[in-house]
Amino acid sequence: MPEPISIEELQLAVRNHGMPLEALRYPVTPLGLHYLLSHYDIPAVDPVSWRLTIDGLVSRPLELTLHQLHARAATEYVVTMECAGNGRARLSPRAFSQPWLDEAVGTARWRGASLAALLEEAAPREGVVELVFSGVDRGTEEGVEQVYQRSLPLAEALRDDVLLAYQVNGQPLPPQHGFPLRLIVPGWYGMTNVKWLSRITAVDTPFEGHQQASAYRLRQREDEEGIPLDRMLPRALMVPPGVPSFPTRERTVSAGRQVLVGRAWSGFAAIAQVRVSTDGGLTWLPAELERDADSPWAWTRWELPWKARRGQAVLLCRATDASGNEQPLEPRWNLGGYANNAVQRVPVTVVE
């Protein structure tokens, strides 16, 4: 069982929020239920004076108004997005950051302009290796004031499904999702999808900013360089069945026929299999998968009938993707508390 949560962690937990897992019932997460993590404060951006600057090592630097971005060809993708810190609060000892349990995920329909088309226009010069994306949100990291910045390798930025999104679920971006513009890189963890985007800079050396070189790396020790996080590891989650108690959230399920339902995703490949255990992991059964062929970046629905018998049960679900990545049964510890995709465990009491 993890250690108690500090008040500093609670400050983060009451501002930010996960997706209540019953919302796994929706193929597209309703606004307000999608997980949300703002590193700093949500900034107020004036859409009239706001500009997107594309600069650095490009032949034709661009400065675009929101109106100009809206006027371009628009594309739309349904994208499952998960925080790289999902599962952090189940690791011990635990990194001091947003204390997620399992809920830091959501799926939204993002609409915007193609990044590749804009880059073609700006024409990155020979030697460009990365693009640096800067938000307008300001904060202090290890004593240094900065805006939020992340980079992407050029090849990744040129994917035809990378968006500069100005709409979510058919509405203008709300402030908390990055109004007026955010980057959407399907398949990558949430920190990639820079909110309140105002600048894209082409560079010829790897970006060494805080969110790239210090945060969001898998490390066992502080003095390691570490492995940068990018694509989401596979994970399956279930709608916890039955009825919760308040405030413990212990769950009671009626004996008899139940259908366990959930969703699974991976940033590496399609979900190949979800296996479910209703006996604490002793035996496993394959769930039925229902893919949405039109939405390759959206999670895959799964379900499995379950004949619930009176007593205690621990339910587990475990995803494997088509690249052969499988969720571990136990958390894999790392210093920053990232990418803990250990299987979800849902204890329930079955009553007649």
Add this chain to the structure above:
Amino acid sequence: MPEPISIEELQLAVRNHGMPLEALRYPVTPLGLHYLLSHYDIPAVDPVSWRLTIDGLVSRPLELTLHQLHARAATEYVVTMECAGNGRARLSPRAFSQPWLDEAVGTARWRGASLAALLEEAAPREGVVELVFSGVDRGTEEGVEQVYQRSLPLAEALRDDVLLAYQVNGQPLPPQHGFPLRLIVPGWYGMTNVKWLSRITAVDTPFEGHQQASAYRLRQREDEEGIPLDRMLPRALMVPPGVPSFPTRERTVSAGRQVLVGRAWSGFAAIAQVRVSTDGGLTWLPAELERDADSPWAWTRWELPWKARRGQAVLLCRATDASGNEQPLEPRWNLGGYANNAVQRVPVTVVE
């Protein structure tokens, strides 16, 4: 300093969420930023088969479709709503429930049908003292499975500003705010505003359900009957100035002229005064208030210029309403951790 938070409390904190305080900048809180507390799971309601039943001691019981409710005369109010448990995590010892700090508030534009008009049609009989409002959300409290239920005295239910709301901020209610219908009682704490409403029952004795007789009462000891909570006590909050650090959220402010800005509200009367201290409570200055005359149930904006000088400062704000209710400087403890409206304290470091 409060005790560490348990994992059970964290389960609640990652599902539910407060309003990040920088969102005090908006007169009407954007969807997704309004505070949210669901006691049980967010239910899936089919709007086609859903009905609102008005029954019990009424002369003409009603059963209404959503379409029929939409067809009635609609009214709209901008309403500030706060959870009765706001401030709970600043009490010690702390009740086991949702661990709010200061953020459990929001203001929304609710649109719906007048409850009074519907009640006139149903015609409560002689002797009716309360109306019981039942949601469809199910949960277990102290081992007893139930739906969420709260009652209102008849006189309160007949106020002409009490709504059965089906829209918020110009949109259909999202699932988490009670789709397809919720009660809105301006001025009362959040638990009053029953979500996923499906039944209104007129009764001739006070309702003794869990959320009325056990929860939401001010008690010092378990064996007390306690005082039921209803109207929101006054509270002022400020947009924390400057720039936050991640993950501590410690704040740095630039020396020189700043303007402290916030909002204040009370369920008892208009806000009469907000006083602000920038020296930890030694001296206080009255803030300038800006009321929205068209929205008597919405919070009141306040601001105060501040000449920030290098060093540490603790900023406080303190509201008084026109009924003479004033925020206390220190929390007033009670068993359930309710109605802690002690003044907000924002420590900042001012730098050149």
